[in-house]
Amino acid sequence: MEPLERYRPIIDDFEAFLAACERPLGNAVRVNTIKTSVERATTALEEDGVAYDQADWNPRVLRLETNSPGSTWTSFHGFTHGQEEVSAVPPVVLDPRPGDRVWDCCAAPGGKATQLAALMDDRGTVVANDSNLGRISALRFNAERLGATSLAVTNDDARNYSLQRFPFDEFDRALVDAPCSCEGTIRKNPDALDNWSPDHINSVAGIQKGILRRALQATCEGGTVVYSTCTFAPEENEAVVQHALETEDCRVVDFDLGLEYAPGLAEWDGETFDAALERAARIYPHHNDTGGFFVAKLEVTA
């Protein structure tokens, strides 16, 4: 927990935050509405004798009271997909519509890409990209198990992504669920902080800036880009969005979210950020008893 000490000044009720980070996380699943309705999925869970608790902010997110969420009929049928509760936030903030062209820049293993397809009623095009070939097979497996017919899989570096193979030259929306230092996954992976270092944060921040810039360039004017990470480090969050504001035509916009969260930071370590960064959300583990996440919503202005 040592690396988290530096957040003491910015996190309200820091002791509650640390205590939440020590607690293991429960099992959450997302109902895959490509294959069934929330009502039918919950009835099927009841038939299986699996108790669940529906998230207030999103009826498609269920917390299960079972140690083996993979061995239920709902899972076999692809009615549900194991996905951490906060991990279901970025696609909801991106808010894609049926028929949209959506780019998920860093998509493997596909929890959010398939959620995007479901939010679009599996109509439109979701381009699910990841640079890591080893993770592409998990992405493909999940897409097929969940029946996402609108999803295309590519294996490229998002920083210099080309749309050349598609019959369109820009996206309506993009999700940048960036590679990060993963501090917010500590409840799921107790060793998440083992390789923590300022150098690692700085190098991953460079990659994040490159991916976010490309996503903004590849999105049409008036289109939306959501930037998210599962880390608390401001260098990988506000500072990355700040860099995008300075280099691309975009602005940070508000969004509604029925979860508790803190606003984005106005400054960190001597650097001040655009006031609009307060519109971003910092979701801490003690807020809603989840993992940690950062989400910012941007609009492309030219």
Added chain:
Amino acid sequence: MEDDTTDERADDAERELEQNVGQRFGRLPETAAERTVEGRASREEVLEFFADRFAIPPATFDDDTFWEKGAGKIWLYSGEASTPVEIEAIGMTCLRTRQEHWKPTTDFVQRFGHHASECVIDLDREQARRFAAGEDQELAWDGDWGYLIAAHTVAGEREPLGVGLYVHGELRSMVPKGRQRDL
């Protein structure tokens, strides 16, 4: 008919191999007359197969396109793409055609099998459990032999489990290894 229970196992191996080669997908020609690739099925033939064998209405796929990866499986896609396209995947695998008996995939049957009304075999919970675990089982069935859609009842409605091969009084589960579950 020929025994090809090993098919899905071959599929798993193929999946491993394919991981390393981004491949070329070509869109199926509308009809056999427009065919340019040797041995490639047409969209019309694919729709006919689903209608003849399972009574799935062709209109089910009005918003979808069918693709073949190399000379391999047929994929179903509802997004935009130009043909041919070099890509890791588009949509989902749905059918294996380059063999005597065409064979739908488990994932396709789970996604579209509720549109079927023929060659669907209804299983009780215990039979469904064995099917999902990949086991073969002796069952009575007085319809056609060959590939069937196995289904059971979930939350009051018929729900397809996957593809089974029915021969000699036995239903063989074709659920690929990675999709099998002990329930």
